[in-house]
Amino acid sequence: MRLIARLPTLLTNIHIRRYSSIPMAAPSPPVIIAGVGPGTGASVARRFATTYPVVLLARNPDNYNSLVEEIQKKGGWAKGISTDVSDVGSVKAAFEELEEIAGGGEGKGKVAAAVFNVGGRFIRKPFLELTQEEFESGWDANGRGAYLFSKSVLPLLLNSTDLTYPPTLIFTSATAALRGSALCSSFATGKFAMRALAQSLAREFGPQGVHVAHAIIDGVIDIPRTKDWHFEKEDAKISADAIADSYWYLHTQPRTTFTNEIDIRPYVEKW
Known part of the structure; x- marks a missing residue:
């Protein structure tokens, strides 16, 4: 009976020890990905x-919750x-939270990409x-959003020029x-x-060791939203995983061979 009476307290203590042991900071400089959904961002x-x-x-947290769980289950x-x-x-x-994840506040954090x-x-x-709101929505995401993200992440990238690969900032474009x-x-x-x-x-920032690349994605990406879009050729869509491989290639380029703009399109795309 005594054990049963103490059970809520014991469970609470276990819960606290379990989650307090998880470090806030990442184990190494992280990669930050803005705009994560079930398609390119997830890949x-x-x-x-x-x-x-x-x-x-x-x-929307629903766009990343399952992906976070998936990566963690695989040991990431x-x-x-x-x-x-x-x-x-x-x-x-x-980015105040990111500073802690990336190795501490006061501008000391590092980000790999x-x-x-x-x-x-x-x-x-x-x-x-x-409408004015519809027109400005294009600028809000791709203009103001890109500015705010870059302004916040570049100090962390500048701290990271001593890592294995050059710190990299990639923009997904069209x-x-x-x-x-x-x-x-718009x-x-x-x-x-x-x-x-x-x-x-x-x-x-290239001369300071930060690799900035603009990726032109020219074509329909093979993601859940385009599942029912059919073309004459079965492989007419761009693989989201292949885009991710291209981004990895950009990130691992040495400073002697930076690619600052890349076109990615399926072989059947007219351009």
Whole structure:
């Protein structure tokens, strides 16, 4: 009876010891991936998690919870943080937590790589029918979001030039960054801004040892959302896992051979 009476206290103590023993900081400099869902972001997370701890950012925790659990079950280290990259307060709060995960506050943390995989809303609509909110949504995600993320993560990347591979900042982009198609002014405006930012950052921070790359994904990615999209060729879609392999290739390039822009498209894509 005494044991039964003490059981709630014993279980509470076990619970506290179990979770207090898990360190807040990652075991080594992590990789930060913003924009994690069931497609490209998840594939990139899985690929980098084979070597690094990964921190996954997404507005909706449902987009990363199962992935965090999957990586942990395989012996990796993963953590998710709910973040709206277009909101300065949300990004600030996320990176205050990231500083601790990455090895301590006061600007001392290190990050091995960072991937900005935020697409934003894809609005296909005649320009004269676009509301201001719809037009600005492209800039919010790909312009302001990329700026806030880069501003926060670059100090951590600059601390990491002594790691095995050069610290890397990769932007997931699209053909819309090169040309604005009809009915896609919102999306194209945001992607143009992202590409300009990536080019400027590559020229400024490349000489300081940080590899900045802009990845143009030209085609339909094979993800759950496009499962029912059928093409004449079975392999007409881009493999999300292959995109992740390309990002790993960019990350492991030595400083003597930085690729600052890469095109990724299926062999049947017209361009």
